[in-house]
Amino acid sequence: MHKDLNQFTQRFEPDLLAEINSLGQIKKFKAGKVLIDFGSNVKSIPLLLSGSIKIIREDPNGNELFLYFLGGGDTCAMSLTCCMSHKKSEIKAIAEEDTEVIMVPLEYMDGWMKYATWRQFVFGSYNERFEEMLQAVDSLAFMKLDERLMNYLLDCKQSAGDFAINKTHQQIAKDLNTSRVVISRLLKKLELEDKIELHRNKIEIL
Incomplete structure (x- = not known):
């Protein structure tokens, strides 16, 4: 098993970890490289092993706005949403520093819902990212x-x-x-x- 997956041992069942290890694809990105771009078809989601990722949004005029950062052990809930609904990406994910991720293909997402820890991870990610996006909206509106x-x-x-x-x-x-x-x-x-x-x-x- 990839050594950096050890950070997920307290979060996922051994069987789920084994599936992620065998089906996921390890990718490394230098600082500044784009993992997911606006309008791209999202066919897999990143589980962050090391480094950090910046998530930004784009308005109709092409202006970019910072939303939040992802750290080790995180995933991007907006990528999950695009994957599940088969929509094109509405965010851009950029490596903030040299970053390593394991990309998990979309087709396994539904099957992994049988694992309680995966369900908790997905819904927990939605909740965390939703709160961060609310903070981003609040900062624009009130700060x-x-x-x-x-x-x-x-x-x-x-x-x-x-x-x-x-x-x-x-x-x-x-x-x-x-x-x-x-x-x-x-x-x-x-x-x-x-x-x-x-x-x-x-x-x-x-």
């Missing part, structure tokens, strides 16, 4: 941009497990659907408030 920015930085920290965030101001601006100038100004404000420390292409959470 000022500096609050959204700080929440985004904290999400990055939690996803990577590191207080140092290796992102440019332009990358952050794209995720938050604003301009680099605005992000640079707000980052400087957060630094003056002793919440972060700015370095070249790196931000440290204090």
